[in-house]
Amino acid sequence: MKVQPDTTSYTVEALKVIETFGSGDDITDTVKLIKNVSDEDAVYFLVVHEPPWGELTGPEDIETVEKFKVLPYENRFAVRQEAREEARQYYNELND
Structure with a gap:
């Protein structure tokens, strides 16, 4: 389920990059899941x-552009796929 992104800061240890869209160089915007x-x-x-x-x-x-929360009745993989598609779409919009 998509939820409102917040400004909560997360510790680095709490975050795991699943996928990166973009090269992460000096001239390209990068979107990460x-x-x-x-x-x-x-x-x-x-x-x-x-x-x-x-x-x-x-x-x-x-x-943080979008935030997705896995609710108890939701499939974690399905929510991850929804977030992945949103990340890919956002990256494509940035770099068109």
Whole structure:
């Protein structure tokens, strides 16, 4: 289920990059699909936008665009696929 992204900061240990769209170089915007693994009660998939490395000045430049929460009655893989498609679509829109 898609939920409202929040401004909660996550510790690096709590996040696992599942997939990266883009090269992550100095000139290309990158979109990442990230799983928050710190919460035992809920699994979140985050679609994150990173500016090119040349423009990245700090963590505040990294934006959570979409957030998906796996509800108890939902299939985790299906929610992950929904988040993955959203990330791919967002990346394509950025780089068209």
